[in-house]
Amino acid sequence: MSIVKLARPEIQGLRPYKAAVQVSNTIRLNANESPISASMSPFRRPLNRYPEIRPNLLQVELAKRFGCQQDELLITRGSSEAIDLLIRVFCQAGIDNLLTPSPSFEMYNHYAVVQGAQHIQVATSADDDFTVDVDALIDACNDNTKLIFVCSPNNPTGTPLPRKDLVALLKARRDKSAVVVDEAYIEFGTDESAINLFSEFPNLLVLRTLSKALGFAGARCGAVAGPADVIAMLDAVQAPYAMATPVVECVEDALQQDGVARAEAAIENIVAERRRLTTAIASLSFVDKVWPSSANFFLMRVNDAEHVMQHCSDRHILLRNFGDKLPGCIRVTVGSRDENEQLLAALNSLQESLS
Ligand SMILES: *Cc1c(COP(=O)(O)O)cnc(C)c1O
Numbered sequence: 001m002s003i004v005k006l007a008r009p010e011i012q013g014l015r016p017y018k019a020a021v022q023v024s025n026t027i028r029l030n031a032n033e034s035p036i037s038a039s040m041s042p043f044r045r046p047l048n049r050y051p052e053i054r055p056n057l058l059q060v061e062l063a064k065r066f067g068c069q070q071d072e073l074l075i076t077r078g079s080s081e082a083i084d085l086l087i088r089v090f091c092q093a094g095i096d097n098l099l100t101p102s103p104s105f106e107m108y109n110h111y112a113v114v115q116g117a118q119h120i121q122v123a124t125s126a127d128d129d130f131t132v133d134v135d136a137l138i139d140a141c142n143d144n145t146k147l148i149f150v151c152s153p154n155n156p157t158g159t160p161l162p163r164k165d166l167v168a169l170l171k172a173r174r175d176k177s178a179v180v181v182d183e184a185y186i187e188f189g190t191d192e193s194a195i196n197l198f199s200e201f202p203n204l205l206v207l208r209t210l211s212k213a214l215g216f217a218g219a220r221c222g223a224v225a226g227p228a229d230v231i232a233m234l235d236a237v238q239a240p241y242a243m244a245t246p247v248v249e250c251v252e253d254a255l256q257q258d259g260v261a262r263a264e265a266a267i268e269n270i271v272a273e274r275r276r277l278t279t280a281i282a283s284l285s286f287v288d289k290v291w292p293s294s295a296n297f298f299l300m301r302v303n304d305a306e307h308v309m310q311h312c313s314d315r316h317i318l319l320r321n322f323g324d325k326l327p328g329c330i331r332v333t334v335g336s337r338d339e340n341e342q343l344l345a346a347l348n349s350l351q352e353s354l355s
Contacts, residue, residue: 019240071228079209079222090146091117098147130157151182158293187213189294
């Protein structure tokens with residue numbers, strides 16, 4: 001069964017906005033564009049013209065890269081936009097809800113609030129290494145649970161969701177909920193993408209982004225992959241011309257062989273640095289715990305998070321804490337070798353000041 005019928009009724013029948021058709025070698029008097037192109041433009045496509053409604057070449061390349069069909073992929077302004085689109089498409093304000101484990105990425109909650117959808121959070125425990133209890137997730141669902149977001153590896157804990165748990169969730173919620181696996185950090189771990197389960201589960205969607213492992217956070221480019229009919233529905237809601245010409249061309253260039261090779265070398269480096277940093281930091285006296293991570297960051301718990309944050313910020317190093325949500329916990333992004341050395345120096349100086 002298609003999960004299109006879980007979407008908001010008015011969206012199920014929505015047709016995409018009719019944008020001006022684009023045919024090469026024609027005189028374009030159909031889109032109120034300027035006929036004048038800035039001669040200094042560094043881009044291949046003229047900037048006085050609207051971009052393609054959807055960037056076709058990028059779509060082909062990213063579908064190949066992620067291992068799905070072209071019509072199973074929608075390119076978005078970062079995967080953040082995909083989260084927003086999914087919630088707007090599936091959740092009727094004041095009626096439907098989405099469900100996530102907690103703690104997890106805060107954007108799910110943000111866009112739930114924007115749409116007026118209830119957000120059901122199922123707590124995981126620090127004592128249990130933030131393991132997701134899939135039975136608890138399933139039990140927390142009700143008839144109006146249209147979406148379940150699972151981030152794997154999870155932000156901010158670094159914990160991956162085991163494949164057998166994902167499969168159990170997909171089975172239990174088949175025909176009932178869209179299950180969205182957010183794979184923003186998948187390149188830093190050892191798990192395969194859930195995209196290879198598409199043929200078995202018509203309720204599975206996957207989020208990917210170029211912001212993390214591929215090093216293109218500034219370009220704002222991500223994607224949502226899933227059943228073609230669901231992708232068509234998201235497409236109808238997304239703004240026409242969503243991806244700007246400079247973004248499209250910069251990402252096209254980045255996906256050339258040497259760009260990808262550079263990104264892959266960077267991933268290897270970050271994984272090695274993650275191991276080095278977590279080992280060194282776990283041995284510090286004021287660090288109570290460092291959780292294992294499959295991402296480009298890790299979570300640690302310290303005696304006095306505010307003090308550690310301040311000590312680092314005085315040395316121009318920014319870390320992330322979570323207040324009462326995760327008491328004592330600090331999320332550390334793995335940086336370059338030099339940046340990591342400066343972090344270790346700062347933490348070592350803090351240890352000396354405490355003894
Ligand atoms: C960083 C991140 C994203 C991606 O954000 P973009 O909008 O693609 O930059 C998505 N999900 C999670 C969990 C993230 O941490």
